[in-house]
Amino acid sequence: xxxxxxxxxxxxxxxxxxxxxxxxxxxxxxxxxxxxxxxxxxxxxxxxxxxxxxxxxxxxxxxxxxxxxxxxxxxxxxxxxxxxxxxxxxxxxxxxxxxxxxxxxxxxxxxxxxxxxxxxxxxxxxxxxxxxxxxxxxxxxxxxxxxxxxxxxxxxxxxxxxxxxxxxxxxxxxxxxxxxxxxxxxxxxxxxxxxxxxxxxxxxxxxxxxxxxxxxx
Ligand code: E4P
Numbered sequence: 724x725x726x727x728x729x730x731x732x733x734x735x736x737x738x739x740x741x742x743x744x745x746x747x748x749x750x751x752x753x754x755x756x757x758x759x760x761x762x763x764x765x766x767x768x769x770x771x772x773x774x775x776x777x778x779x780x781x782x783x784x785x786x787x788x789x790x791x792x793x794x795x796x797x798x799x800x801x802x803x804x805x806x807x808x809x810x811x812x813x814x815x816x817x818x819x820x821x822x823x824x825x826x827x828x829x830x831x832x833x834x835x836x837x838x839x840x841x842x843x844x845x846x847x848x849x850x851x852x853x854x855x856x857x858x859x860x861x862x863x864x865x866x867x868x869x870x871x872x873x874x875x876x877x878x879x880x881x882x883x884x885x886x887x888x889x890x891x892x893x894x895x896x897x898x899x900x901x902x903x904x905x906x907x908x909x910x911x912x913x914x915x916x917x918x919x920x921x922x923x924x925x926x927x928x929x930x931x932x933x934x935x936x937x938x939x940x
Pocket of ligand 1: 886
């Protein structure tokens, strides 16, 4: 499973790259707003840092506007993937951009049938939002399982990119279901590395090491 980092914060991207845990990046308007920077500056910087896929989201909601923004962002680098919302106009834009050779990530997916439509439109990635479904007492990972099964049934090439990841169990379940990608906040990447028995074991090893006679010089 590929690890994308879900952030527009260049500092976090650099930290994930240093760990070898940044196969790509996903941004969205809310993540960009948190940086306090202009999106084009941020995107230019990310393109310099990350060779893997970088999702840049359109904010237009009409077909022509999505195409205009998508074609513009696509010029920033060949690894730029255009992120389009899962609405009817968005599906039209997916088909056109895909036909033009631009990769598209269809975002704000909350049901397996929405994911089926995105695949039929030719999306490169589908982003099911698991955390936001869990937030309203629906089972986000069950949706991912259904999408994986449907895509396998028909051999769709669209990659399942698990989004709205909130904690390590989402990552575990995504991997068990065979999702292609999980896009993960940097804080969750650090949480994945942690285990209390690792910390306790390390503490004991270091304490015992103090009792070992040291070679005299
Ligand atoms: C990723 O593509 C999404 O924009 C992101 O994962 C949404 O996460 P959130 O539901 O935690 O805002």
